[in-house]
Amino acid sequence: MATKKKSSRSKPDDSLLFYGSALYDFLSPFKRAQNQWAARYTVVIFAIIVRSAIGFGSYSGAGTPPMYGDFEAQRHWMEITQHLPMKDWYWYDLQYWGLDYPPLTAYHSWFFGKLGSLVDPAWFALDVSRGLETETLKSFMRFSALVSEVAIYVPGVFRYTKWNGKAIKHSPIDQTIVASCILFQPALMIIDHGHFQFNSVMLGLTLLSIVHLLYENYMLACVFFVLSLGFKQMALYYAPIFFFYLLGRCVDLQTPGLPLSKRLNPFRLFLIGTATVITFVLLFGPLVLFGGLENLKQCIHRLFPFARGIFEDKVANFWCFSNIFIKYRTLFSQEQLQSYSLILTLVGFLPAAILIFFKPRKNLLPWALAVCSMSFYLFSFQVHEKTILVPLLPITLLYSTNDTNDMAIISWINNVALFSMWPLLKRDGLLLQYCCLMLLSNWLMGNLSFITPTFLPKVLTPGPSISLVQQAKKRHGLPDGILWRIIILSSYIAIALVSFADLYIQPPARYPDLWVLANVAVSFGCFVLTWLWCYYKLFILAF
């Protein structure tokens, strides 16, 4: 890992970060600070347009009875929360997509189920609507995902880039460009609006929580984080950092020579605790109220399915990767594997958690979150390939930086993350969308602008960003360090080869999963590198 010099510029040149990107070309007319609102609305509307365009495509489990896929699961939850009393939500016909997310998902499903039933009750008729696949239903489901994202995730992104942009002295236009880079992150778009899930709600709530940590509204931060946890238990991947960061904020270990009694801030600790507990009670209370403690137990049991294997599909984490060489399932029992994965995960995130406790600094927060959630992704139990979205959120937030090297690495890891979901997206029939989004996000960011002038006639080269800027000022998709360049280029070549093979070459009969495993190997390697890199950056920044 060669060049990781800290960004030494105190005030970056105006928008030089993004010269040569299409986003800058499109948004530069809004450069003046007072026009930013217009730029933001334009970006949001185009983000919605692209998302709904993805939505015309296929979705998970389209036309595959009897179980269908995630789309049917979400629809099914809207159906059962409509018609069943709350005490039955976590018990009803568990074999057919039983509810296995925390209560906020259930409430969210209930809300959209009610809304949809207003339009057409047949969409969510109990039992008889199973496997329903009409165009109008699809549109409604897509609409629900869009509305949820626009209501929660999008404001979070803008507030984050605004705060962070101010902190690192980004010009207003750069803040907007960074926000659009984050909004056009391909992996989340394709999973939520192609494959179909509501990840943006969970991620958006976490993001709002991060924003409130930055603005030092600790109670609100707690509320949002608990809501995020209450939407999908995957938010637990962030929990250690939130816990230790908040704890660190209640204990002043920075100022030297303070007496112990002054170091503690018990009032803040009390408020944080109260906010957390109250939110939890409000979320889970109804379950207990209407179904007794038994209901709560069942809910918790549904959330943490330890009975399932250490990994389910092929996923680019440590267990699945090393399983190629060591067959864990034959060597160890389920319980052993559980404790091993717990230990490895703990070892993976503890340094970051301890660091953030002793140095609860705002600029460390995304790095620590990235490291922590990546450890969970790599080492914990029962990870899905879509879970990469969880570590990808804090990593993508790091686009808000002045360091073009970091930016290049982050867009690289975003591409790899999208690639790691290739088998899933191929199954869903979303490869066209996959290619378009891969191209779109990189091109918007300017990662591809180094090619543009070389094959276009002079008169067609776009500007001001590309045509008239020195080669050195152009954004390019690679960092400066030679080692990183080799790593990134070779990983891109590997990605291209694996994709090509997967599309056109029949794997040998003995290894039907060969290309998927190759995918896992490549992605795992890149993820481990990212994880180490984030650790490295975290400690460099901290000391």
Added chain:
Amino acid sequence: MSEVRSRKKKTPVRSSLEGSIDPGSEPKSPSPSVKSSWFSSKEPTKGTRNFSLWNIWVATTILKVLLFDTYHSTDFDVHRNWLAITNRLPLKSWYIEATSQWTLDYPPFFAYFEWALSQFVPPRVVEDGCLDLVEKGQYGWATVVFQRSTVIITEIFLFAVLQTYINLSENKTLTFIIAGSLVLSPGLLIVDHMHFQYNGMLFGILCCVILCARHKKHYWMAFWFAVLLCFKHIFLYLAPAVFVYLLRAEVLDVTQKNIIKFVKWQNLFKLGAIVIAVFAVAFGPFIYYDVMPQLLSRLFPFSRGLTHAYWAPNIWALYSFVDKILVIVLQWPYINGLLSRLIHVPSREVIAAKIASAGNTGTKGLVQDVAFIILPNITPRVCFLLTLFYDVLSVLPVLLNPTFKRFIGALTLNAYASFLFGWHVHEKAVMLIIFPFTFLITEKRLLNCFMIIAGAGYVSLFPLLPSQNIVKALYTFIWFVIYTVSFNEVSSHKTKHERVFMFDRVALIYTLGLIPMVYFVFLLDIFKSKYVILQKFEFVGLMIYSVYCGVGVIGSWFGLSWLYFFEDSLWDSDTDE
């Protein structure tokens, strides 16, 4: 409109596309080295920016590829069938073949074009059923990808023409906005890339005609227009303006007193030769095979009804609407009784009998005759005479003083006349108005008319697509906002004339009203499955669309006509400034 808007939001937004205008403020605080490098680059002009459509092309192409999977209309199968006909049959039976109901009814160049496309169909797509001569196409994903890609690829012609237009112009900011608004047109996105047609390329040719007129390349202009006519004969509606402009600018010599020398015979023959040559290439083979009668009967089917499947938002839409209202009103006994004392109205029994015998009242979405109950019926002759009248009226000023501006104005008014009064008008023909009109927006006073026709025209295309498709609405909305604001910034106030009374306020209210209108019809549509009563009034949504948009189209036509005939100073310019 502009005033209200800018008052509301203190700072007018600048479009994403005109960034450029003030070179001085381009980088807010660039280091000197950067700045000097900019100016030392090869670009000699004052701008700091190449006005290139490249980025727009990439962005929209990705969006259009994402839209592959969306709904396409029967026009898709129509074009697929044409691919099959031209590929599988000898030329002489192209216009005779009738296995499918989607017979070839475009002029020969379009048939050649389809033939050329069919040469590129990959084997996989052929297997998919792309080139099967069947009654109803049995095709799959591969055919969709192939045909959709051909639309995207052929549309590059439009981009190329408009890029040339920008490069050749002096005021690059202005032309860049005009060109951008055309290539990003929601009409093309809706009609070409979702509904499915090849308008992008055809309008590319039209822009080529306009570009030639702008640079006084009159022979090229004649050539391109002849080519355009041989691609799609709907452009015949624009022929009067082109004909008169060429006649006046190239053929007639008004300074001559001598009646023989009054006509520049040489030029006339040159022009005639060009046009005849193009037509000969197009129609020659069919004359040779002696299939011209069949060809012509395909091109001009007079058996169709007054209004198309949907009502295009024109005079006849309002006419039908009035008829419907009268039917309802006159069936109230008191009103009928009261009115029959004053004027002659049919009695209630007569009306009921007429309704029963008519059965269809022009709203069932079928192409057939419309019977009006109360108002007199409209014959093709009436339509033709009305269109002709307004065509002649609008080309007269060109005959007197053939400037570029006046030519474009006449072109636009011709399109208006055919759209408003034509027989069996498609709602898609509204782009025929909007495209030439866009080239006129250099003057603020035309902007109001343009924004009304653009808003009403593009919104009237919405019923082509399923109602739950929100891309069309959002895209049109953002296009409208961006281009209203940017046209507002670049267009100038040439004349110090009073505003037409209240016109801009009404225009603003009207365009804002499009949003609740669309929303209301959307609600009507989604609740149709739930409430039976809404199913009975299935046509109400379409009627609201055509009536509301029709009012806008007619209003903007009034506005433009007024300025065209009474504000001479607007039309004397020969450039685009």
